[in-house]
Amino acid sequence: MTTQQLRPIVSVFPIKGKVKTIKQVPLPSVFSAPIRPDVVRFVHTNMAKNNRQAHAVSTTAGEQTSATSWGTGRAVARIPRVKGSGTGRSGQAAFGNMCRGGRMYAPKKVWRKWHRKINTNQKRYAVCSAIAATAVTPLVMSRGHRVNKLPELPLVVSDQLQSLTKTRQAVKFLKFIGAYRDVEKVIRTKKTRVGQGKYRNRRHVLRKGPMVVYARNLGIKKAFRNIPGVETASVYTLNLLKLAPGSQMGRFIIWTESAFKLLEDIYGSWEKPSKFKSGFYLPRPVMVNTDVERIIKSDQVQTVLRNRRPRSRKYGKKIQRADPYEDMSVMVKLNPYYKTKLQKQKELEEKNKKERKEIVDKSRKEYEDWLYFSEEEEEEEEEEEEEGSDEDREIEVLSDEN
């Protein structure tokens, strides 16, 4: 990875005296390997099966009878029953997994597959991930290690550590560097094992403390051997089961300077293969830059995106609109002419009404006039004629009724 050519620097601390940087070393490329908890989990679960011892149930267990079924017609279940008489056992059921003293269902066999093969590359991937995780303080803390007082993570210490021979010296060193809190935790939480392991020579359970990784054993192994929780390991043979106990990444590791430097050779980088694992390069991450939000918001991406489509909020939501025939404001919004229309209708109505009224009045007046004049005529006619015709009278009667 070209971005990793500039490698950050890690301080090397002395093993006594003052906690200050005596030297600075570049961070090996392993620590930038992708941290893949899924790979580590897979490899760990399979690797953990590899130190199992075979166990099984006796092949003859439950089969050491000559029991035969009594068959039907004897008012008993058809399970094979022990032959003979004179003992309580006779007539008892045998052979079945449901029977008392019978063989179990699917008796366990020794030829069960106890061990698992794991692809070498997967194993190496997991180890690289686990090592990378030991440099990530949040991961180490979340694993439960007490690393607050440490000067730095990853913690690299001068090679003098490898020459320690006495446990007292080792403890003094741990206290000096601030790692003893983790050891104290281990001591404090030593408990009797829950379960039957306690009387099977696995009486106590301990937490995991710091792990000291060295390049050459000049006494360091024995020095740290008796300190509860502390493990030592050679940098050439780092074990995933120790780097990520319980497939939980982030073991607290104390590196010696030469061990730390050797990591670059043992695990290689993306450009240079490992010197010890033939053809092995560090695993490449799927994404180099995992800050997706930042990528999306970067100028390079944003300038190329098309404009956001306008959200039609104007009629995007479900709008309950009133009935325009009941709510005038809604009607006017849809048809601005509506009010004018009503007005015109009203005017027209009134105009028509007026006209009609005029016509009616006029005709009524005409009729009344005609009546009046016809009455006068009749009177004149009556004066002229002695007899008024019946018809005229009839008309008069009618008109009176009207």
Added chain:
Amino acid sequence: MSKQVPETIKKQSKRSFNSKEVKKEKNEKRMKLLKEIQTKAFKRAEKYEKEYLEQEQKLVELKQKALKEGSFYREPEPKLAFIIRIRGIVGVPPKPRKILQLLRLRRIYSGVFIRLNKSSLRMLHFIDPYVTWGYPDVETVRALIYKRGHARVNHQRKIIDSNEMIYDKLQKYDIVCMEDLVHEIFTVGKNFKHANSFLWAFKLKPPVGGFSTVKKSFVNKGEHGNREQYINTLVKKMI
């Protein structure tokens, strides 16, 4: 202490489609457009009122003229029909079922406008027992579109609550407001197809006062089939 604004947010606000100025400009444009639409709507509504009145009067004139001459005036055959489905989904044979689907009459008491021509009349013939149809007048068309008019927008059924909605979809057919839509439907204009497909099928209520019997045709004192101008009274009961 001044608030620290993250760099990304600063950059975002600089980009064109998010800035305040652009939003303001857009809003102003929109307001202007709305005003234009409303003025157009007013003028066109006025025009159409006159047009409908003239049509009526013309019809009356021609009839009277014919009467005077002692001949007959044959009214133009109706161009527009409103169909209402009055039978449910159960037990419909495949051909009528397909035709009802094509006409968007997928549920009971749904209604659609349809242009009457030889082909559509033949379709109606097949679905007569399942629908009632007739020739709506202006007020019926208006009432349907105003009160129960929903538009098909983005494959969704949305109530028409402004002329802007109509403008956005039908502007290219010169239909910009409700009255335009009503006019296009009622007079079965050039863009009837687009105006009609803009409208979702009308969902009407069961009629106030009920039906007599849907099993018989309207002609036989039932309800289904062609009921010509009586569709108007029915729609009033169902709207």
